[in-house]
Amino acid sequence: MPYNIAMVSDFFYPQPGGVESHIYQLASKLSDRGHKVIIITHQYDTRSGVRYLTNGLKVYYVPFFVIYRESTMPTVFSFFPIFRQIVIREKIQIVHGHASLSSMCHEAILHARTMGLRTCFTDHSLFGFADAASILTNKLMKFTLSDIDHVICVSHTCKENTVLRASLDPVNVSVIPNAVVAENFKPDPTAASKDHITIVVISRLFYNKGTDLLVAAIPRICEIHPTVHFLIAGNGPKAIDLQQMIEKHMLQDRVELLGPIRHEEVRDVMVRGHIYLHPSLTEAFGTVLVEAASCGLYVVCTEVGGIPEVLPSWMTVFARPEEDDVVSATCRAIAELRRGNVKTEKFHKRVQKMYSWTNVAMRTERVYDNISNAERGTLMDRLKRYYGCGVWAGKLFVICAAIDYLLWWLLEIWYPRTSIDEARDWPKKEVVVKDCKEGSGIRVGRRGE
Structure with a gap:
């Protein structure tokens, strides 16, 4: 089944790096497998608005303020209006965030869960437990990942680190390594x-x-x-x-x-x-x-x-x-x-x-299949999970989730979905694929059929 996927991170091209390359290659291979994938990141210098890469991959460069090492200023709620518009325009079903230090990633996962979308997160980093920066990052991770459908790590060491930092059930964390062309x-x-x-x-x-x-x-x-x-x-x-x-x-x-x-x-x-x-x-x-x-x-x-x-x-x-x-x-x-x-x-x-990016895309696709078939929790289920994140932090997280939910309803009234135009999809090439029915041979059709 083809999905409409939004990959969100502060880190993407034209900045070079491992996370940036991972997002691009994974998005490209998922597109080749018939899925619709868009990228949401922040503005890079004069690169702002909607851009198309050479393979037809659509990138939304949101004009947000960068504070440190290409990470945007964390605002919690100000990203919601434009994020909601993008999600509705592109008919997004799954929001996939990347990188622990990406404010945009954490906010997108919060807003996506408020809108009832499926969410996934890929961790590319290792963090400690003693210094002030790590303590704050780990508490933010616990907030974001306490209400997420699945987590992906790029190595087994990364999985152990993430499970400890965010107090996760290891069953809900998969290891899918990076690859190279x-x-x-x-x-x-x-x-x-x-x-x-x-x-x-x-x-x-x-x-x-x-x-x-x-x-x-x-x-x-x-x-x-x-x-x-x-x-x-x-x-x-x-x-x-x-x-x-x-x-x-x-x-x-x-x-x-x-x-x-x-x-x-x-x-x-x-x-x-x-x-x-x-x-x-x-x-x-x-x-x-x-x-x-x-x-x-x-x-x-x-x-x-x-x-x-x-x-x-x-x-x-x-x-x-x-x-x-x-x-x-x-x-x-x-x-x-x-x-x-x-x-x-x-x-x-x-x-x-x-190493093969096609294999990485296939394994990520199986994660999407699993989270799409999982049961959807209620708002009270979400608030209970947030409340268990700490004596003081848990109450703060509940307040943030409740305000986010209220903001969503205000946006639905003030800017209804019917007034948001749906974006046209990039035309797909015709490819030869195997039919799902046993003994029916092959058929020729467009990706995503």
């Missing part, structure tokens, strides 16, 4: 230098991505191996630390900073290297590791979060998130490559068999 990350043996080993780093330059470890490790690795060069792409507040390190140790001819790059340029940068270094301090999955292996790079990464689940051990060298161990692991990888013990030319075909 292997055809877009083919190796090119002629692109890498034959004279020296090139280590590639492609990452946002933030503390949690291990940039401080990188700053400390690069001079030591360059001192131990005089023929090693670094190629670093990415942008962030820690970029200045890398520049200062290069000047301090006079490594201008051995460390090249490329700055921010577009996702379509990632492969061209990766094939110039032999090793991919990923010193992250926390990671739920790490799609860039799969992309690097697909390009034929030997991967050196920290053994944190869901990273050990991503690639087999013969493709990776693991290190503890410590300076000495990162240096040691990188040196071991260099030695293994020079001895010819690692057959990186086999990595691409192995990754191609391991």
Whole structure:
């Protein structure tokens, strides 16, 4: 059965990143399987309003104020009027939110439940339990996920973390990993230098991505191996630390900073290297590791979060998130490559068999089937779940849900559904699909029939 799906997140193109790529690829594959998918995100610079991507995917860029790292200002209720219009215009049945730190995602799930829609959430991150930011984020997660149909996590480690943070029943949480379009990350043996080993780093330059470890490790690795060069792409507040390190140790001819790059340029940068270094301090999955292996790079990464689940051990060298161990692991990888013990030319075909966005879409589709057949709770059921979220927080959540419900009825009276025009669907190509009836062969029809 085809569904009308709205994927909501603060993080989407033109900003590059793992969450952004996940949403785009999943939406594209679900569209290929006959579903109608739209994206709702916030305005990016001058990119505002309704845009169509090249594959016909419709994106609503809502003009909301961004406060930090592309996250919008949390307002709880101000998003509801425009969200309701989009949902009614597009005849949405399922709202699928992405990313714990997306205010727009949390608000969309609240409003969708108020409107009686099915909801799903995909968590792409790991968070702690002790610092102030994590405590507030976890309480927000508990509010949002206490009244949701199903939760998806990108790794088993991420699932354990999410279940603990939001006090969820593990039965209602599925693990569906990220994937990669292997055809877009083919190796090119002629692109890498034959004279020296090139280590590639492609990452946002933030503390949690291990940039401080990188700053400390690069001079030591360059001192131990005089023929090693670094190629670093990415942008962030820690970029200045890398520049200062290069000047301090006079490594201008051995460390090249490329700055921010577009996702379509990632492969061209990766094939110039032999090793991919990923010193992250926390990671739920790490799609860039799969992309690097697909390009034929030997991967050196920290053994944190869901990273050990991503690639087999013969493709990776693991290190503890410590300076000495990162240096040691990188040196071991260099030695293994020079001895010819690692057959990186086999990595691409192995990754191609391991990860597929079509498989991710099929598994997500089964989640949609399950939540569509589940029983719908009443408003009192929702309020009871919110009330159980804490002595003080529970009462606050009940008030928010009650106000949201009242606002919905006011909008239904003030701006009735009959006055909202339904949007025309993007024309679909004719495809050959198998008929559901046994023994009836195949039929030709439009997607979504």
